[in-house]
Each structure stands twice: as structure tokens, then as C-alpha cells.
Amino acid sequence: MADHSKLKGPDLALGIALAELADGGKLVGHCDGEPVLLVRRGAEIFAVSASCSHYGGPLVDGLVVDDTVRCPWHHACFDLLTGEALRAPALSPLACWSVERRDERIFVGEKRKKQSPTAREGKTGAPPERIAIVGGGAAGFAAAERLRREQYQGDIVMVSDDEAAPVDRPNLSKDYLAGKAPEDWIPLRNENFYAKNGIDLRLGTKVTSIDIGASEVALANGARVAFDKLLLATGAEPVRLTIPGADMPHVHTLRSLADSRRIIAQAGAARRAVVLGASFIGLEVAAALRTRGLEVHVVAPGERPMERVLGPQMGDFIRALHEENGVVFHLGDRAASISASEVLLSSGSTLGADIVVAGIGVRPRVDLAETAGLATDRGVLVSSYLETSVSGIYAAGDIARWPDTHSGENRVEHWVVAQRQGATAALNMLGHRKKFTDVPFFWSQHYDIPINYVGHAEGWDKIEVEGDIAARDCLVRYKRGGQVQAVATIFRDVESLRAELAMERGTA
Numbered sequence: 234m235a236d237h238s239k240l241k242g243p244d245l246a247l248g249i250a251l252a253e254l255a256d257g258g259k260l261v262g263h264c265d266g267e268p269v270l271l272v273r274r275g276a277e278i279f280a281v282s283a284s285c286s287h288y289g290g291p292l293v294d295g296l297v298v299d300d301t302v303r304c305p306w307h308h309a310c311f312d313l314l315t316g317e318a319l320r321a322p323a324l325s326p327l328a329c330w331s332v333e334r335r336d337e338r339i340f341v342g343e344k345r346k347k348q349s350p351t352a353r354e355g356k357t358g359a360p361p362e363r364i365a366i367v368g369g370g371a372a373g374f375a376a377a378e379r380l381r382r383e384q385y386q387g388d389i390v391m392v393s394d395d396e397a398a399p400v401d402r403p404n405l406s407k408d409y410l411a412g413k414a415p416e417d418w419i420p421l422r423n424e425n426f427y428a429k430n431g432i433d434l435r436l437g438t439k440v441t442s443i444d445i446g447a448s449e450v451a452l453a454n455g456a457r458v459a460f461d462k463l464l465l466a467t468g469a470e471p472v473r474l475t476i477p478g479a480d481m482p483h484v485h486t487l488r489s490l491a492d493s494r495r496i497i498a499q500a501g502a503a504r505r506a507v508v509l510g511a512s513f514i515g516l517e518v519a520a521a522l523r524t525r526g527l528e529v530h531v532v533a534p535g536e537r538p539m540e541r542v543l544g545p546q547m548g549d550f551i552r553a554l555h556e557e558n559g560v561v562f563h564l565g566d567r568a569a570s571i572s573a574s575e576v577l578l579s580s581g582s583t584l585g586a587d588i589v590v591a592g593i594g595v596r597p598r599v600d601l602a603e604t605a606g607l608a609t610d611r612g613v614l615v616s617s618y619l620e621t622s623v624s625g626i627y628a629a630g631d632i633a634r635w636p637d638t639h640s641g642e643n644r645v646e647h648w649v650v651a652q653r654q655g656a657t658a659a660l661n662m663l664g665h666r667k668k669f670t671d672v673p674f675f676w677s678q679h680y681d682i683p684i685n686y687v688g689h690a691e692g693w694d695k696i697e698v699e700g701d702i703a704a705r706d707c708l709v710r711y712k713r714g715g716q717v718q719a720v721a722t723i724f725r726d727v728e729s730l731r732a733e734l735a736m737e738r739g740t741a
Contacts, residue, residue: 245269245280245330245341254278254339259302261293264330264341271332271339272297272313279313280330280341286311287323296730305726306683308649308674308733315348320671321371321652324378324421356664361461362387364662365450367440367601368466369393371402371648372630374421375655376464376662381430383663390433390458392440392450397490398424403648405493406514407678410521412497419490443605445623462625462662465602465613466655469595469631469646474509478571484589487514496590500525503587507531507576509568511538513677515592516551519560520679522588530584531555532563532576543684543721544693547709550702551679558680595646597632610634612644617668619658627662629654638670639736640689640718647675672736685726687733688719688741700725708732717741 242262243249249271254260260271261283268283270292281302285292290306297303301319303310309323316327331342364380366373369391377391393399399421408414427434439453449457471486473479483503485496500506500522508519511533519529535541537548538555552562567579568589576584597612608614608622612634619627619635630651637643650673657669673689682705690711700707708728711719720732720741735741 240266240268245271245339248335248338248340251334251337251339257297259293259295259297261291262341265344267328267344269330269341270302271341272302274300274313278332278334278339280332281311281313281316282327285309285323286318286325286327294726296727296734298734303730305730307676308685308687308730321375321656322649324375357666358664360385360387360663363460364389364462364464365458365460366391366464366466367450368464368468368630369395369399369434369436370466370468370630371399371651372466372468372633372655372658373464374399375652376466376629376659377430377432378422379656379659380663381432383659385659385663387461388433389431390435390460391427392435392438392452392458394437394439395489395491396437398422398427398434398436400490402488403676405490406487406517406521410487410493410497410518411524412521413524440601443601443626445605445626448625463627464655464658464662465607465621465626465628465632466630466651467598467601467632468651469597471591472594472596474568474571474591474593476568476570479591481571481573481589483573483587484571484591486591487518488595496588499588500527503527505530505585506588506590507568507584507586508590508592509533509576510592510594511535511562511564512592512594513539513542513675515590516555516679517677518590518592519555520558522590523555523558523560524680527588528561529559530561530563530586532566532568532578532584534565534567536564538562538564542690543686544696544709544711546696546698546702547684547721553703554679554682595631597644597646599632602628602632617670618661618666619654619669620661627658629658635669637673637689639672640691643673643689645673645675645689647673649674670737672733674733682723684721684723685729686719686721687729688717688736690718693718 240263245262245264254273270283272279285304287309290304294305295303300313310320316329329345333340400419442451506522506527506529508515508531540548569579570577576586602613613628613632615633631646634644653671660667674687677684693711693713695712697710709721722729
């Protein structure tokens with residue numbers, strides 16, 4: 234039963250005055266014990282769930298764009314009329330309520346029954362009989378989910394060399410690793426989802442080659458999977474240490490649920506941790522292990538953490554934030570070797586270490602594509618429709634290098650980009666001609682401080698700071714040739730959404 238004492242705003246079933254909801258305005262109330270967001274656009278009034286279906290972000294603090302609302306936390310987007318999740322990272326729709334306007338008052342009625350999305354128009358050709366997806370990460374799952382959401386009736390075979398069904402990978406280095414998120418939050422969908430939706434999910438299965446002539450993929454177990462359309466979503470793999478001691482059991486990388494579980498298991502008995510690399514993953518791991526009470530040292534060769542992506546001002550802030558929380562940095566240094574209880578640095582210093590986590594980068598898994606003869610260049614080259622150099626074969630996610638309308642040819646290793654590319658590839662495999670034009674977006678969490686980043690800046694000649702980075706209230710623009718390439722924000726969520734919209738519309 235709902236706890237009515239926690240419900241905010243008016244009881245919308247009893248109605249509110251039309252004047253309380255200005256044109257373009259948003260208002261949170263409740264109906265039958267559930268929080269409801271009202272949005273007015275001219276004569277139309279929409280009533281949908283007040284919280285994002287991804288992580289529960291408050292949509293009242295988001296941005297209304299045409300007949301959609303965007304979440305302030307992680308930039309999911311929903312259709313206000315149907316509730317459909319239009320953009321990742323949200324996959325589930327919002328609930329919708331009927332709305333009636335009587336005598337200058339607005340009344341919210343019954344919750345509407347969930348509707349299946351209407352068939353999308355504009356397909357060319359007959360749908361493929363079988364679609365194969367190689368990879369069980371963000372892009373692969375998003376493609377399979379979108380295919381069924383688009384009412385595709387053919388076969389879907391999804392092959393993953395991971396032992397776990399698709400998971401919410403960002404959480405593996407954030408709340409889950411910190412012990413603040415239960416494991417049942419981690420799967421993107423429960424086990425029943427795949428059988429219910431007719432998705433042949435083959436876990437722990439390695440694809441060894443692609444036979445383009447026969448339109449088949451060969452599996453390590455000797456089986457072959459035929460396809461009419463193929464999506465390569467093989468993702469990236471961590472760069473492995475090559476120093477002495479790198480293969481010891483207390484030395485880890487973090488990419489999979491199994492990796493995160495192993496780190497958690499060892500962290501319970503550990504006192505001292507050394508993180509190699511001051512990347513997003515490395516510092517999220519450092520924050521998570523500090524939350525668990527471990528002594529944490531971070532070793533990295535650069536002068537500042539994450540300076541290459543976020544610049545010197547943000548790099549100094551991130552270092553100070555972690556130092557406030559007890560992390561000790563050893564910058565301008567590298568690990569030379571690892572023993573059972575210590576890490577020897579190139580400088581000659583030694584650090585005690587019961588657990589070591591290496592976050593020194595990832596590399597795209599392009600071997601299958603290269604062996605098959607697909608065009609590659611620091612990734613798999615794809616068109617704006619995410620199709621590779623071979624007709625009928627698509628690539629999405631960390632391996633795809635696409636013609637980005639915002640920053641030129643691009644390949645980024647961001648979760649939301651991979652999800653959105655997977656969904657776009659699904660539409661194109663069904664015969665739609667949809668270009669991938671989304672602005673890249675990612676978020677990073679350090680203790681209770683979120684950093685949102687839209688766009689992509691390989692380099693810049695000017696950094697503009699609005700607000701105060703140290704006060705944790707800022708917007709940072711990365712510009713090149715007078716043009717905004719990317720924007721990073723801390724606790725300026727709506728401004729981050731507006732920056733994304735401006736980049737979409739070419740007005741940044």
C-alpha cells in the first residue's frame with residue numbers, strides 16, 4: 234500500500250486550477266497513491282509517472298522538448314503522450330493517466346493501460362527472418378530489446394562470451410561496488426525476459442569467425458548461426474598489465490559482473506588497495522573502495538586525474554575531492570612490479586596492497602571484424618546508419634567509428650552511446666533509414682558528486698567555466714575554434730540538458 238504521507242503536491246484526482254499550470258510548465262502531484270507529473274503544452278496536458286524509469290530521476294526537474302520530457306540525471310527521454318522510453322539509458326516506459334479539463338480546472342483520471350508501440354512507418358523491403366547479435370553488453374541488449382519493441386517477429390540469436398546476462402555495467406564501478414546497490418538491481422532484465430520475448434541468448438559462448446559469403450557466424454563449440462542481418466556489438470576489453478606479478482589473484486581489472494564480484498569478495502578481508510590509473514573507472518573504483526573503508530592509493534603517470542578529458546581545472550577538483558575522502562595520489566609514477574603484499578613503483582617507492590585494481594584503459598574488440606575483412610580504422614568503420622563496409626552487417630557501441638555530425642568521425646566508449654546506437658542499428662536492420670545523430674553523453678559518480686558530460690572534445694583551445702568548480706556548482710565548456718565541443722556540469726542538470734539540445738540543433 235502506498236505511503237500517502239510521502240506524496241508531494243496536490244491530489245490531482247480532485248483537480249487543480251488551470252492557472253496553476255502555465256503553458257510549458259510542469260507540476261508534481263499524485264493520483265491514487267502514485268506520484269504524477271503534469272505537463273502543459275498549449276491546449277494539451279499530459280500526465281505521466283513523476284520519476285524516470287532508469288534510476289528514478291525527478292522528471293519535474295528535467296526539460297520538456299516538444300512532446301517529450303528528458304530526465305535531468307542521465308538524459309533519458311520519454312514520449313509524453315505514450316510514456317514510451319525514446320532514448321537510453323531508460324528502457325521501460327512511464328505510466329500514463331487520462332486527463333480531463335473542466336471549467337478551467339484539470340482533473341487526472343484513471344491510469345491508462347500500457348499500450349504496445351505502434352508499428353513504425355517507412356520500412357524498406359521485407360523484414361529479415363533471422364538477426365544475429367554478437368555481444369551481450371549495452372549495444373547488443375538495446376538492439377534486441379528494440380527489435381521486439383518494434384514488433385519484429387523473426388528469430389533473434391544473441392551470442393555473448395560473458396557468463397552473465399546483460400547487466401547495468403555503470404553500476405559495477407559505482408553503487409554496486411560501493412555496497413550501496415543490491416545485486417538484483419544489476420541485470421538489465423530478469424531471466425524470464427529473454428524466453429518471454431523469444432530471444433535466444435547464448436551465454437559463455439565465443440564467436441570465432443564470421444563467414445560473410447555464407448552469412449554465418451562460427452562458434453567455438455562448433456555450432457554455426459545463420460543470419461540475414463548481423464550486429465557486431467563486441468565492446469571493449471580492459472588493457473592488461475604486463476609487469477611482473479600482474480597475474481596474481483589479488484590483481485584485477487573491472488569490466489564484467491564477475492570482475493566486480495571478485496573485487497567485492499576480496500575487499501571484505503582487505504585493508505589496503507592500490508588503484509593503477511586515474512581514469513573514470515579507476516577513480517570510481519577508488520571512491521567505492523573508500524566507501525567500504527579501505528585505505529586507497531591511486532598511481533597514475535599524469536600530472537592530474539582525468540586531465541585529458543576534463544582539463545586542468547576539473548582535474549584539480551577531482552583530485553581534491555578524492556583527497557578529502559582519504560585517497561592518496563602518486564602521480565607522475567607507474568607500477569613496476571606487484572608482489573603478494575606490495576606494489577613497487579618506478580620511483581622506487583613501495584605501497585602495501587591487499588588488492589590491486591588496474592584501470593589503465595580499454596581497447597575495442599575488433600578482431601572478428603578485421604578477420605572477416607570489414608573496414609577498420611581504430612574501430613569498425615560504419616556509415617551514419619551504423620552499417621559496416623559489408624551490406625547487412627552493422628556495428629554499434631565501443632567498436633563503432635561513425636561519422637559524428639557534431640565532432641567529425643568518432644568512436645567513444647560510453648554506455649549511453651552504445652545503448653542508443655544499438656537501438657538505432659535495430660531500426661536500420663528492420664529496413665528503416667535512421668541516421669545516428671545523438672550527441673554523446675556520459676556520467677561519472679565520485680562519492681556523492683555526479684559529473685555529466687555532453688559532446689566529445691578530442692582537444693580544445695579554450696575552456697570556459699561558469700560558476701564555481703570547487704563549490705560543486707559549475708558548467709564547463711570545452712571550445713575549439715570558437716565552437717563548443719563538449720560541456721561538463723556539476724549539479725547543473727537542466728543546463729546540461731540544454732547544452733545537449735543546443736548541440737543537437739547546431740546552435741551550441
